[in-house]
Structure formats: C-alpha cells, structure tokens
Amino acid sequence: MLFQQIVNGISVGSMYALLAVGFSLVYNILGIANFSHGAMIALGAFFSYWIARYLAVPVPVAILASIAFTGLSSALVELVTLRILRKRGQGSLYFFIASLTVFNLVTAVLVYISRGNIVSYPRAFLSGTFTIGNLYIPWIDAGMLLISIVCLAVLSYVMFKTRFGLAVRAASFSIKAAQLMGMDIDAIIQGVFFVSGTLAGVTGALLGVKYAVYPYIGNFVYMALFACVVGGLGNLTGAVLGGLLIGLLETLVSAYISSAISPALTFAFLVVILLLRPQGLAGRATEEKI
C-alpha cells in the first residue's frame, strides 16, 4: 500500500517538477512569477483534447501538436504583453499583473467554450495497469514519469550544451551584462517563454489524460509555485526536487488522511520550509532572498 502510494506520488510529482522547471526558467530571467504559465497548462489540455477529438488523430500526435501550440501561445503572450511593457521601461511588476490577467482571461474563455463541462478523451490512451511484484502501476503514471524524464534530459541538454542555453544562463545571471555582450535579449526571453510554454503544454495534456479536461486545470500552476519555493526559487534542480516532494506529500496525505485537507497541509509544509530554509531546500542563501 505504502509503496503503491509512493509510486503514485512520484509520477504526480514528476508532472509538478516539469511545471516548476518551466516556471523557474522565466523567474530566473525576469525575477517575477509568470502566471500565464497556468493559462498554458489549460491550453495544453484543451488543444490536445480538441485535436484528438475533432481531427481524430491518435492521442500522442495530438499531444505533440498541442505542445507546439502552447509554446507558440506562450511566445505570443510574451510578445503582446511583456515586450511592450519592457520597451516602455515598465518593470516586471506590471507583467506580473498582466500574466495574472492573461491566466484569468484564458480560463474564462475556456469556461465559455466548454460551458463548464468536464470532458475526457474520446479514445483510451495509456489506460490500464501493469504489475511489478504486487504493485499495480497505471500505464499513464509510468508514461508521465518517463515523459518528464525525457523532457528534463532534453532541457538540461539545451541548457548546458547549446548556445541558446548558454545565452539563457548568462541572461539569468544579469540581463544588463548579457545585453552589453551583444546578446539579443528579446530573442532570448522569447525563447525562454517558448520553452516554458512547451513544458506547460506537455504537463497540461498529460494531466488532462490522467484526470479530465476542465477549464480550471490551469490551477495546477499554484502547485508549480509551491514546488519552486520548496526547492528554492530560481533553482532548476531545486524545482525538480520540490515538485517530487510536493507530489509525494499530496498523494500520501490524500491516501492516509483526507484528500480535501491536503492543500491545508501543503500550506503548513510551505510555511515551515519558508521559516526554516527561506532559500529553499536546494538553494544557497544569498543576500537577495532573505
């Protein structure tokens, strides 16, 4: 029973980890929470559902297509909000409000389109379970874990082996210095939004397969936030760690205590972490954060 729950928690946690990494990428550069990430989760879930349903293509193809869509949408959000605000010299704080409004707007539009209904996929994808010893593992859980490992591997390759990754790391260190070195900072920020949008798209689509597709699915972005704080804001390894931890905690609390109380306990856990280690589990204490 316990192992069963741990397996479950790790697969949910791997999804949170992906979300948290995407969230962290933007936070690293801009130093502000990007709530349009939640909009991308919801769009990812709905795009892949629509494509699978109305174009009648296999679900994996639909998910791939929706990932591309969410990446582009995320870049578009950057173009129409953040870019304009930055060109005018307004701070990232205004973007915080703008991203929050984008999130609310997308949720409202999806509520309007779906009429508030909760839908599930027309064809089964990764349904059923397989057994290892006496553990029953749903295929979707295994799939989620596998896909998130692949995504993280690709991401770390991009971040540490490519020119783009080097540019992103430099810009995270200091935007001004990166600009002085002749980097095209607009392109870098747009690229980061694209990458973070694709990560949100993957997660949204998979969460839609596992649970259901509904307009408020974007609220998973708050879990990403908690994961980031637990792991240390702006720390990619910490984000993964925090995601897994939050997923485990949530699953175990739901299994052994009550699923309704688990957000309250997550909150308590977050407060304890903030009190004991404000820099997060994996973060190093810096002047800026405490």
Next chain:
Amino acid sequence: MSFLEGVLILTGIVAIVAQGVYVLTGLTGLFSLGQASFMAVGAYSAGIANLRFGLGFIPSLCVGVVAALLASFVVGAPSLKLKKTYFSLATIAFGYGVESVLNVSTWTGGSIGLIGVANITRVWHVAIALGLVLWVVRNFKLSRYGRACVSVRTDETAAQVYGVNAFATKQMAFSLAAALAGLGGGLYAFYLGYLSPDMFGIPVSSEYLVMVFFGGLGSQTGAFAASVLLTALMEMLRTAAEWRVILYCLIILITLMFRPTGLFGSWELSFGRRRNGSAPPDSPGALAGGARK
C-alpha cells in the same frame, strides 16, 4: 430588496475590501493573493457568531474583523520577514489552506457552505462603513505610518536606515488590509445569507489586486473609482454572464498596456485643504523601479 439596492451593497463591500488592497499594494508595495481568504475568515466568523452563538449584527461584524486581524498576524509573522515575491507565494498558499479547511470542516458547513445567516445588511449600513473606511484610510495615508509604508515600498533598506521598522510597518499595513477584508466579508455574509468556500478563492483575490492596479496604484481615489466602475460593469453585464469575465479581463489588459499607471495614476481627489504640498510622494514608477531586477 431591489436589484439596485443589491448592486449598491455589493459595490460598497467591494470598495471596502479594495481600500485594504490599496493600503497593502498601493502604499506598501506588497502583493497579496490572500485578500479574499481574509474576507472568507471575516465572513465565516461573523456568520458562525450569528448562527451558532446568536450574536447580533454589530457584534458579529466585530467578531469577523477580529478573526481576520488574528489571521493576519498568524500569516504575517512568518511571511512578512521574507522578500516580496516569497510573501506573495505565502499568501497564495494561505488562500489554498483556507479554502481546503472550509471545504472539510463540518462546522463551516463543508463544501455546501454556511446556510441561514440572517439577512440584515442594508445600503445605509454599507454606506456608513464605507465612509468610515475611506476616512480612516485617507488619514492613514497622510499619517507618519502611511509615509512609513511608502518608504518601505520605495526602498526597504533606506527606510530601515532612517529608523523605520520595516517589519512592523508591513505587518500594520497587512493587518489593516485584513481587517477591512474581514469587515467586507462580514457585511457580505449578512447580505447574502449564505456562504460557500468557492466564493473566496484565489481568483477573487487576484480580481481585487487587478482592480487596484486598474484604478492607479498610487491613488486612493483610483482604488475607490475602479471598484465602483468594475463592480457596476460586472452587474450590468449580468445578463451576458459568460461574456462578462472575458470582457473584464480584456478591459484590464488593454488599460495595463496603454495606460499602465491605471486610470488615475497617483492623482487624488482633494477637498482644497491639502492641495499643495504635504501629501506623500507617490509614483507607481518608483514602485516598478524598486522591484526591477
């Protein structure tokens, strides 16, 4: 109760809570996504005091305000010591916590909600409360405490160098905002007569935040005008229920992009006496500059 009366009461309640958000975000520069949860604390405490302990209207409202104040100390003590981003995250977590406790506890009626609170709130109650709140917030803004809030917003370190206790100042603004949210919540409970957890989620908190931004961060008048305008707009569009949230978000986005200082910027309606001089320096630009990386 006529439709107009209902709209007036709702507008007044929203304006009261928005004044709290103005103190917290406009003056002090803290972004809370937990204001609706403080409203929930106030509303549920007042409702329970009335329903389970048989307290009257005014005593129940007081219970609601005190409960919200206590909650603000519990939440503020750990989170206000942190940097501003972390504080915002902690308030989100608080919002989640409150919602889940309300959903579980049988005492608050669980997810069905608290039913059967007396239907007492009338327009003149809200008008008196709103008048008092506007007066208190205006005086708070012009007092040394208000100036301390502005100094903490523009540069926390510099404020501390000049002897401002940054933590105490932030806690004061946070508690004032929470108390106003609690008052609004109490009035709301006695207006609707029933409460449910989903009335006070994080989206509601974000609406208040956005509302104050829309009015102009530096302006109390703006916060008031925005809450009246936007609530009235929402109520007028009630027939097109599905469209109104979409429209609301679009209006705010467009304002943000084309008039980022909000409707009023830092302009204040004044009644002549203080026209020249002693108002605290206020510019949303300074706020953004302080937080830019």
